[in-house]
Amino acid sequence: MNYRKLGKTGFEISEISLGTWQVGGKWGDDFSHENAEKILHAAVDSGINFIDTADVYGAGESEKAVGKFVKSRSERIYVATKCGRQLSPHVSEAYQPAVLRKFVEDSLTNMGLETLDLIQLHCPPTEVYYRPEIFELFDRLKEEGKILNLGISVEKVEEALKGIEYDNVTTVQIIFNMFRQRPSELFFEQAQKKNIGVIVRVPLASGLLTGKFSKSSSFTAGDHRFFNRNGEHFDKGETFSGINYETGLDAVEELKAVFPSYENLAPVALRWILGFSSVSTIIPGASNPTQATANLEALTIPDLTQDQLQSVNEIYAKYIKPQVHHLW
Numbered sequence: 001m002n003y004r005k006l007g008k009t010g011f012e013i014s015e016i017s018l019g020t021w022q023v024g025g026k027w028g029d030d031f032s033h034e035n036a037e038k039i040l041h042a043a044v045d046s047g048i049n050f051i052d053t054a055d056v057y058g059a060g061e062s063e064k065a066v067g068k069f070v071k072s073r074s075e076r077i078y079v080a081t082k083c084g085r086q087l088s089p090h091v092s093e094a095y096q097p098a099v100l101r102k103f104v105e106d107s108l109t110n111m112g113l114e115t116l117d118l119i120q121l122h123c124p125p126t127e128v129y130y131r132p133e134i135f136e137l138f139d140r141l142k143e144e145g146k147i148l149n150l151g152i153s154v155e156k157v158e159e160a161l162k163g164i165e166y167d168n169v170t171t172v173q174i175i176f177n178m179f180r181q182r183p184s185e186l187f188f189e190q191a192q193k194k195n196i197g198v199i200v201r202v203p204l205a206s207g208l209l210t211g212k213f214s215k216s217s218s219f220t221a222g223d224h225r226f227f228n229r230n231g232e233h234f235d236k237g238e239t240f241s242g243i244n245y246e247t248g249l250d251a252v253e254e255l256k257a258v259f260p261s262y263e264n265l266a267p268v269a270l271r272w273i274l275g276f277s278s279v280s281t282i283i284p285g286a287s288n289p290t291q292a293t294a295n296l297e298a299l300t301i302p303d304l305t306q307d308q309l310q311s312v313n314e315i316y317a318k319y320i321k322p323q324v325h326h327l328w
Helices: 033-045 057-072 097-111 126-130 132-143 157-163 186-193 205-210 245-258 266-274 289-300 306-324
Strands: 003-005 012-014 050-052 078-083 118-122 150-153 169-175 197-201
Touching: 033 057, 033 289, 057 078, 057 097, 078 097, 097 132, 118 132, 118 169, 126 157, 132 150, 150 157, 150 197, 157 169, 157 186, 169 186, 205 245, 205 266, 245 306, 266 289
Parallel strands: 050 078, 078 118, 118 150, 150 169, 169 197
Antiparallel strands: 003 012
16 A cells, blocks of 8 residues: 555545445445445555545444444544535535534544544535635634544535635545546646645546446446436536436447456556545545455556556547536
């Protein structure tokens, strides 16, 4: 495992880490603590030392599983969680310091921890980034010893750029992959200037970039790749990175021609992300222990060649950029 610094936090974290959106099992299944424990042990046994969760994952069960697991291990494991998505309706007006304080305290209770290494606002509406009183709260929580660091998880580059104007924001979690390249422009440049840790989520475009899907692939009713194709329940960009599914499949077919020796494109897609020095870590998810460790194959393959990088960019420009580049 290789390790990178997570910006101003000073944490040295594994460059491939673990996201726990589906750590309790496949999307839509009931949460399995047994499955979660196996995944978490497999990840840490392989050198992963950073785990990202959220209070809404498994209705709090993911936080409970992570907290119990961390206390069972002797290694220093950095834990990040998120708050805000419980609000219904999920609108700016619902974001209030007292409400967010309660969410943070509930996360501490769920995990059985005294201090959170990193708390992140969980993709709040854009207007929240223009409300200084929301960010000021987290200075108080830090003074009280309840958190060590504040971060933000964003949908849009605009939100990332606004968020890092606040001095107490140390990290940004953002969607970035071969099909979502806009962050590598102005945002990465500004993040480096301000020593912001960059946590990359949805690195495989909800599995599209594995190359394993086809037009006949089916997804269960509880899977967001079935029910959120057009953003019916949350931001469309979370599902297949906002790409039309069939268009994504066409682009993947061309990627397969660029990387013919890889039956599974996932390691190549992750290696592409690691080629950006602004990135601190990638947090692919896993619904079983094998997936948690399979992602680490990306650490064993060579950097992409200039010809390969150019081909990836050409495919992006042909299929993806006209659809999504300007949206997020």
